Amino acid sequence: MLNVENIHAGYGAIIALRGVSLHVEAGELVGLVGANGAGKSTLMATIAGVLRPTRGEITFEGQSLLGLSPEEILRRGIALVPEGRRIFPSLTVGENLRLGATIRRDQKGVERDIEEMCTRFPILGKRFHQAGGTLSGGEQQQLAIARALMSRPRLLMMDEPSLGLSPILVDEVFAMIVQLRASGVTVLLVEQNVERTLDIADRVYLLNTGRVECEGVPEQLRKQVDIVGAYLGDVRGREVSG
Numbered sequence: 079m080l081n082v083e084n085i086h087a088g089y090g091a092i093i094a095l096r097g098v099s100l101h102v103e104a105g106e107l108v109g110l111v112g113a114n115g116a117g118k119s120t121l122m123a124t125i126a127g128v129l130r131p132t133r134g135e136i137t138f139e140g141q142s143l144l145g146l147s148p149e150e151i152l153r154r155g156i157a158l159v160p161e162g163r164r165i166f167p168s169l170t171v172g173e174n175l176r177l178g179a180t181i182r183r184d185q186k187g188v189e190r191d192i193e194e195m196c197t198r199f200p201i202l203g204k205r206f207h208q209a210g211g212t213l214s215g216g217e218q219q220q221l222a223i224a225r226a227l228m229s230r231p232r233l234l235m236m237d238e239p240s241l242g243l244s245p246i247l248v249d250e251v252f253a254m255i256v257q258l259r260a261s262g263v264t265v266l267l268v269e270q271n272v273e274r275t276l277d278i279a280d281r282v283y284l285l286n287t288g289r290v291e292c293e294g295v296p297e298q299l300r301k302q303v304d305i306v307g308a309y310l311g312d313v314r315g316r317e318v319s320g
């Protein structure tokens with residue numbers, strides 16, 4: 079479905095991705111983990127068309143995405159829930175949801191999906207007319223995900239959806255991701271929460287300073303505890319010893 083081949087990208091003199099290759103097949107839940115600064119968000123921004131790679135190729139369902147605008151990439155079926163749940167704080171929950179659907183012309187379908195989001199995420203129904211900024215962190219995260227879903231993406235990319243959430247909300251977010259995948263959405267998930275990601279992903283990529291360090295099914299990666307432990311420190315080490 080998505081093919082990333084030998085992508086190089088960065089910010090001026092800073093090279094953040096040094097030849098990254100990755101693929102996501104339809105229906106998969108693929109995890110992308112790695113230490114701070116490894117290049118995870120940069121890779122997502124590059125796939126979403128926010129950042130232009132200096133080398134390499136990205137194709138989605140066989141067609142190149144290079145040179146397309148972020149909006150065009152969204153139209154092709156790839157939505158991004160960016161790092162730090164960037165919702166519009168002064169707009170209502172309903173307005174935020176509607177903004178996720180600006181690429182759509184089927185007004186009736188949009189209204190139906192808004193209702194469906196309020197069923198899937200009941201808090202959004204309850205807070206529908208309230209400003210997004212008044213929601214709690216976990217509620218805003220649900221809104222950010224629901225907004226991305228309003229474009230009806232075939233591939234949903236999520237950048238650290240559990241960041242900053244309390245343990246219960248982290249559980250909720252992971253349960254929601256599993257549900258999303260069950261409903262047929264293909265997911266590329268960036269997470270610092272390695273253990274939880276290994277639990278739910280079909281395959282996982284470990285990124286280290288702009289390169290793919292290793293890739294495989296969770297069981298394979300679990301066997302490479304040293305590698306994973308070396309780059310992810312405590313999180314992994316603690317849980318393995320326990």
Ligand SMILES: Nc1ncnc2c1ncn2[C@@H]1O[C@H](COP(=O)(O)OP(=O)(O)OP(=O)(O)O)[C@@H](O)[C@H]1O
Binds near residue numbers: 089118121161
């Ligand atoms: N706007 C920017 N300008 C300059 N350098 C940047 C910019 N954004 C990221 N970088 C650099 O690019 C590298 C990769 O950053 P990136 O945000 O992709 O990492 P990450 O894996 O998402 O990290 P984290 O887990 O902390 O979110 C880092 O060295 C970072 O300092």
Ligand SMILES: [Mg+2]
Binds near residue numbers: 119120161237
């Ligand atoms: Mg990041």
